[in-house]
Amino acid sequence: METTIGGKSITVNEEGYLTDFSQWDEKVGEALAAEAKITLTPRHWEVIKYLQKEYKNQVALSIRHIGKSGVVDIKELYQLFPTAPLKTATKISGIPKPASCI
Amino acid sequence: MKNLVILGAGTAGTMMANHLNHHLKQPDWQITIIDEREAHHYQPGYLFLPFDIYTPEDIVKTIEEFIPKHVKLIKHKIDRIVPTENKIQLEGGEELAYDILIIATGAKIAPEETEGMKGAEWQKSVFDFYTFEGSLALRNKLRDWEGGKMVIHITEMPIKCPVAPLEFAFLADSFFKHKHMRDKVEITYVTPLSGAFTKPKSTEALEHLLDEKNIKIESDFAIERVDNEKKEIVDYGGKTIPFDLLVTVPTNKGDELIQRSGMGDDLNYVPAHKATLQSRDYKNIFVLGDASNIPASKAGSVAHFEAEILTDNILLFIKGEPLKEEFDGHANCFIETGNGKALLIDFNYTHEPVEGSFPFPGIGPLRLLKESRMNHMGKLAFRWIYWNVLLKGTHIPFVSATMSDSGKHYE
Numbered sequence: 001m002e003t004t005i006g007g008k009s010i011t012v013n014e015e016g017y018l019t020d021f022s023q024w025d026e027k028v029g030e031a032l033a034a035e036a037k038i039t040l041t042p043r044h045w046e047v048i049k050y051l052q053k054e055y056k057n058q059v060a061l062s063i064r065h066i067g068k069s070g071v072v073d074i075k076e077l078y079q080l081f082p083t084a085p086l087k088t089a090t091k092i093s094g095i096p097k098p099a100s101c102i
Numbered sequence: 103m104k105n106l107v108i109l110g111a112g113t114a115g116t117m118m119a120n121h122l123n124h125h126l127k128q129p130d131w132q133i134t135i136i137d138e139r140e141a142h143h144y145q146p147g148y149l150f151l152p153f154d155i156y157t158p159e160d161i162v163k164t165i166e167e168f169i170p171k172h173v174k175l176i177k178h179k180i181d182r183i184v185p186t187e188n189k190i191q192l193e194g195g196e197e198l199a200y201d202i203l204i205i206a207t208g209a210k211i212a213p214e215e216t217e218g219m220k221g222a223e224w225q226k227s228v229f230d231f232y233t234f235e236g237s238l239a240l241r242n243k244l245r246d247w248e249g250g251k252m253v254i255h256i257t258e259m260p261i262k263c264p265v266a267p268l269e270f271a272f273l274a275d276s277f278f279k280h281k282h283m284r285d286k287v288e289i290t291y292v293t294p295l296s297g298a299f300t301k302p303k304s305t306e307a308l309e310h311l312l313d314e315k316n317i318k319i320e321s322d323f324a325i326e327r328v329d330n331e332k333k334e335i336v337d338y339g340g341k342t343i344p345f346d347l348l349v350t351v352p353t354n355k356g357d358e359l360i361q362r363s364g365m366g367d368d369l370n371y372v373p374a375h376k377a378t379l380q381s382r383d384y385k386n387i388f389v390l391g392d393a394s395n396i397p398a399s400k401a402g403s404v405a406h407f408e409a410e411i412l413t414d415n416i417l418l419f420i421k422g423e424p425l426k427e428e429f430d431g432h433a434n435c436f437i438e439t440g441n442g443k444a445l446l447i448d449f450n451y452t453h454e455p456v457e458g459s460f461p462f463p464g465i466g467p468l469r470l471l472k473e474s475r476m477n478h479m480g481k482l483a484f485r486w487i488y489w490n491v492l493l494k495g496t497h498i499p500f501v502s503a504t505m506s507d508s509g510k511h512y513e
Contacts, residue, residue: 013302014302058376058396058397059367059395060259060260060397061259062258062259062294062324063258063294063324063338064215064257064258064324064353065258065368065369067338068368074326074338075338078338078339082339083322083339084296084322084339085339086294086322086324087296087322097295097296097300098259098294098295098296098300099295099300099301100259100264100265100295100300100301101264101265101301101399101433101435101447101449101455102264102265102268102299102300102301102304102308102437102447102454102455
């Protein structure tokens with residue numbers, strides 16, 4: 001469905017995740033972060049860029065994997081994106097939340 | 103004579119040996135397959151062992167009996183691949199040169215990746231059912247278990263057979279009902295994902311099963327450690343879930359030989375092209391089944407569909423022709439839902455499981471994304487198909503390697 005995020009018309013699924021990554025830009029990211037009550041710092045952006053890179057390479061994301069990435073450790077990840085960080089960080093990054101086959 | 107070497111004689115390796123044996127003949131080609139094990143297990147059977155639905159004998163045969171005559175089987179541990187020199191090193195030093203290598207070394211559980219998982223309670227109140235030994239230990243526990251909090255848990259994705267933990271929960275519900283002790287058991291399903299179901303159609307169709315079977319869900323749980331003293335699992339966010347019996351799916355990793363070879367990602371999966379199955383790093387290496395990093399599900403059916411396409415690509419590669427980018431991530435999986443019923447899902451990289459009939463539109467006889475007794479019969483019959491049709495590289499009639507839209511209800 002269409003919605004407006006960061007002043008742009010964006011297509012999202014029923015949970016508010018972008019369905020087309022090409023529609024994402026930094027303003028969209030900031031708007032999504034604001035919805036999640038997170039103020040983005042340069043550290044946040046480093047993690048966001050990392051997640052987007054993994055998404056482009058179709059790498060399955062897990063907390064443990066991100067913690068071993070060398071980009072951020074798990075403790076900091078939870079500080080940056082409190083409560084269900086995978087779910088929150090992926091939404092802000094404009095990528096799908098981790099999913100399984102069903 | 104040229105050498106085609108297959109590493110691993112599990113589901114994928116065995117199928118490839120049989121497929122290629124039809125096409126690559128001596129004296130031009132020698133196909134060799136290497137696996138240190140004697141036994142070939144029907145892994146989907148591990149789900150049924152804990153509930154005494156299958157016996158060990160039902161799911162064990164020999165590797166050898168499925169390897170065709172002209173394929174050389176080497177029963178030896180592989181130390182590493184030396185891809186820059188087109189050779190394999192076996193443990194003990196013997197080397198084997200290859201012209202083409204197929205990696206089919208699978209995936210297995212690595213409980214040691216999670217602090218405390220292989221601690222004091224391992225196989226006392228903490229179990230896996232992704233190994234033969236683990237399933238049997240759990241079987242012995244369940245035979246006498248008098249009830250309490252059963253926690254069924256997934257450590258992290260990817261895992262092979264992503265639906266199996268859910269099947270386990272459904273079968274456990276039936277198991278305890280049958281033993282007239284369902285009220286003595288609290289079943290909780292704990293996942294790092296945001297729900298038991300992550301796809302819209304599946305969620306819509308199946309969420310009711312969790313309520314009906316009184317299975318609690320704890321989602322977004324990223325386990326940090328198992329506290330063996332308190333008998334709790336603890337996540338990185340500090341949340342704790344107590345258990346009396348923990349059935350966990352530990353981190354799944356590719357074989358350590360991949361790490362020794364310097365060829366895998368951080369979970370030892372080998373990077374491959376998702377549609378051709380060719381290694382991303384070495385043109386004469388191909389990867390089949392659970393061993394690769396492609397975003398397809400890790401499932402036997404996926405290996406079966408991949409094998410048909412990989413066979414074509416190996417033959418094209420040999421002729422120096424361009425490879426077909428044909429594999430679409432097709433998977434076809436039965437999901438036991440208990441009480442003599444099951445679901446069937448059929449999907450690929452781009453299409454989530456939807457309702458419909460399979461393989462024939464309207465007629466079925468199997469129903470997609472809906473419980474039926476016929477589906478359950480299909481799941482049980484599949485064991486026969488595995489040993490007698492699938493492993494031999496025989497095409498299953500009316501089931502194409504790439505997913506068909508036919509019979510599916512897309513809006």
